[in-house]
Amino acid sequence: MQSPHAVDTGVKARRRSAGRKAADGSAASPHRRLTSEDVARAAGVSASAVSRAFTPGASVAPEKRARILRAAAELGYRPNVMARAVATRRSNVVGLILFNETNRHHPGVLLALSQAFSTIGVRVMLFLLEDDEEIGDVIDHVLSYQLDGVVAAAPIPSPLIDQLERARVPLLFYNRPGDDRCAAVGCDHHASGVLIARHVLDGGARRVALIRSYRDSFVGNERMRGVEEELATQDAGVVASFRGDFDYERGVAAVADWAARGIDDYDAVIAANDMMAIGAKDALVHKLGRSVPGDVMVAGFDGIEASRWLSNGIASVDQPIEHMARAAVEMMARQIEGKGAVVEYRLFPGRLQRAATAG
Incomplete structure (x- = not known):
């Protein structure tokens, strides 16, 4: 049996000659890719032993694994992940489908999911959508890359779900x-709407203006449903409403629209997200000269970093994205391993984030 020193010497010699000879002794390009056979020869083991050494959980003697890894490091060898995916039928990559808008306003979603998946050795491939019409092309890419699974923060039509199932x-x-075929994880947006409505009601508000989301937004609609139901229980009313699209500019536009129509008797503004709430707060203060929260309380949803700035400081309901990400990874891992027979829908409560501009 070779000593560790002999193995090291052989590895270094192999590195010096790699550009001159191929494995069979013929001339080789200096740019030829290293293979597991090169590592096997350098370490004095079989190619299958090299494969096992780079496979988590595979059986290989500790001394042999150390010898293989040392040889691989000396040669500069890295296992071919794509080739392993073909052999194991596992890519160790999941697709994440997000709207561009979601990624722009909530970069923490991508970060939380990426970090959570990395703890189980899985990487995330990001697909960004500008609109719903692009989803068919994205699913084609998912199937072409033979990804292990898909996490979608966007609607997927039933025929495309059928394709993924097949x-x-x-x-x-x-x-x-x-x-009813797909697992899901999310924040309880209806309960979050109830929570933020109670907060402004506790601050004394009774005449509330709402900045809604676009009509087909599940998240925005659920939030406003919770808000309106809670206002109705406390003898409070909605005196103004505006349809936004989650952008700062639409929050500004909402206040301008109400002013143009002579609507100024609201004592609170609740927007479907923080960006519109911040826009409304700025318009109230800088365009109408109103005091926030002296005249008007302002509140939103999502708990984004900008909502906590001293210049903004709106009340908000924060989504527990770290808990949601960990749950998503746990549920997806079970499905990938074939253990997800029961379809789950896990909801997590939002957390109230108080601020001075909410009263």
């Missing part, structure tokens, strides 16, 4: 409900 690609919806 290809045995698990699908989990993030922050939105799926159908």
